[in-house]
Amino acid sequence: MRTFDYARAETTGQAVSSADNSAFLAGGTNLLDLVKIDIMRPDTVVDINRLPLKTIERMPDGRLKIGALVSNTTLAHDPIVRSDYAVLSEALLSGASTQLRNKATTAGNLMQRVRCPYFRDGVSACNKRDPGSGCSAIGGFNRSVHAVLGTSDKCIASHPSDMCVAMAAIGAGIVVSGPEGERTIDFLDFHLLPGDSPEQEHALKPNELITHVILDAPIRGNRSHYLKLRDRASYQFALASSGVIVATSGGVVQDARIALGGVGTKPWRASRAEQSLRGKAPTQANFEEAARIAFEDAKAYKHNAFKIPLGQQAIVRSLTTVIA
Amino acid sequence: MADDRKTEASAEDENATVRTSRRNFLKFSASGAAAAAVASWIPGQIASAREAEPVTDDALPGQGERRIKLIVNGQEHTLNVPVNAVLLDVLRDRLNLTGTKKGCDLGQCGACTLLVNDVAINSCLSLAVQHEGEKITTLEGLARDGELHPVQQAFLEEDAYQCGYCTPGQIMSAVALLNDPNLPKDDASVREAMSGNICRCAAYKNILAAVQSARSRMGGLA
Known part of the structure; x- marks a missing residue:
């Protein structure tokens, strides 16, 4: 290495005044x-x-x-997360392995980098690793860790986190400390779309440190669920995942939250799909319509077109599970 | 492995020496001298004694180094380590604790699993300087007074390995999961909890059997 x-760092102040x-x-x-494989090259590591x-x-x-x-x-x-934010508990436990979850932190999970093999190999053209060099995944092998939502002609890598999908559904603020003081970034504004600058992955300024994540209060009477679909039963990144939170009353959906993983270039909140469910009966047909809307703007690449129907089915299945 | 066992049993007399040394190898890997025990010309007690001694660097740390106290299997060591030295490498190269294996070195295979403050982690993804003063337990620290840990004994009896390279990591993960009150006890949950330990020989069936057998052995604990 x-x-x-x-x-x-013994204090947050020390941490944010790093070199x-x-x-x-x-x-x-x-x-x-990533330091071992020479993709990240920090001059100083601040513990x-x-x-x-x-x-x-x-x-x-x-x-x-x-x-x-x-x-x-x-x-x-x-105990609070298990009871009030089941979707988050389930998402966390579906990610990585026991040993990695024991080590990995809340802020670190927010900051994890993409698993695109062209980003990690250190030699292929990759706009994220080497801005302006091109994207080897578009036109390359792009089946498992490449997105169909939020892509650009510069980068199509999917965001790898499960935790973030649940947090996108729940709603949260990310509290950061920096040389200029403290501020809170809305969860949905934290991760950036690749656009023309895929090397910019998040809204942090230089030397800003995440200190807390504040989850929105749980929706009254909600039921939630995280469904992750992948190539093997455990210890694998999502091909498509769906985190849903639903509250019903009087036979209609009062509030619905739908967020997707494995299919988007950032933790993907499907707001229009949610909107289509509010005030409607929680039926299979309405779920399918929401799923259709969620992928209206999807763009498939050579090997990952299957993620569109897979993601739609993940939405329908997870909604059906929480309503049952 | 079932075939091996049959062969061993039917040819017990001719292979007595080979069989003994294989058993000894397993015992030594468990009690703390894995690499040394492969060569039968290093008596076990010498290897064990060497491992139990504290390692202390007397010199001042050099440029790019840091002086740290590492507490491993109850023994405190004072070491000068490069700040980018990985915990796994320091254990193996500086303390001769080679029971913890290096597989992928990228947190993907689980061969390097050990316990820090009783929690299983991948030691290939930790800097040694991060773990100053923490309680580190490696495979060598499981046996007590010459008695194998129940998980080690169960792996032996259930033949839960072929080549054995992933075994230390498997055992450390198993010890952690059997002491974790949050984990359900059914087979599916054990498989899920152990999925961070890859076995290229695919001894998973026997590994699962060993974990569940150790659970019974550990009685109330697990």
Whole structure:
């Protein structure tokens, strides 16, 4: 592994005043592998594991404040998350392996990089790794970790996170600390579409550090579910996944949230599909219509056209499961 | 492996020596001298004694190094390590604890699984400097007073390996899951919880049997 300087931050202030070209080290499950294969090349690694960001607390207004360093395992098994945000618990437990979830953190999961093999191989043209060099996935092999929603002619890599799909459905704010103070970024504005600059993946400014994720208060009377479809039963990235939250009353849908994974270049909230369900009966036909709307703007590439019907079926199936 | 066992049983006299050394190998890997035990010319007690001694670097840390205290299997070591040194490599190369295996080195195979503060992690994705003062348990730290850990014993009895390279990681994951109150006990849940440990020989059926057998052995604990 390449050499770097190592600094241990004892306070958030120290962390955000790091040298240029620093990388924050939390779990390290995605940073250290990318340093090993020379895709990420930080001059300084700033270890933030001693910062007091490991608690989960219910706020007086009903929202849930999650420290940046809470592990994926701890978050998945938290009693409040299990009862009020089942979709998040299920999404977390469907991701990676036990060992990786034990290490991986909430903030690190938000920051994980794409699994596109052309990004990771270090030699192929990749606008994300080497801006302006082109995209080897468009016209290359683009079956499993490439998107059909939110792509551009510069990048089609799908966002790999399961946790983020659940958070996109729930709604959240991402609290960040930086040299200029603290601010909150809406979850849906945090990850950026590739557009013309796929190397810009998120809304953080240089040296800003994620300190917390604050989940919206749970929707009253909701039921939620995360369905992940993949090439094997465990320890695999999603081909398509669907995180749904539904509240019904008097035989009609009062509120519905639908977010998708494996098919979008960012954690994908299907707002128009949700809108189509509100005030309607929770029937198979209405679910299928919502699924159709969710993929209206989809664009398939050579090997991943199957993700459109697969993603639609994931929506219908997950909605059917929560209504049952 | 079933065939092997038959062969061993039917040709017990001729193969007694070979069989013994294989058993010894497994015991030694469990008790802390995996690599040394392969060569029968290093007596077990010497290898074990060497491993139990604390390693202390007296010199000041060099440029790009940091002095850290690592607590491994209850033994404290004081080491100067490069800041980019990976925990797995420090255990193997500096402390001669070669029970923890290097497979993919990218967090994908689970061969390097060990426990930090009783939680299973991939040691290939950790810097050694991150773990200063934490309680690290490797395969070598499982046996007590010459008795194998119930999970080790179960792997032995259920023949839960072929080549054995993934076995230390499998055993560490199994120990962690059997002590985790959040995990259901059914076979499907065990398979899911162990899915981060790849076995290229595909001994999964016997690994599952070993985990469930160890669960019974550990009684109330699991």
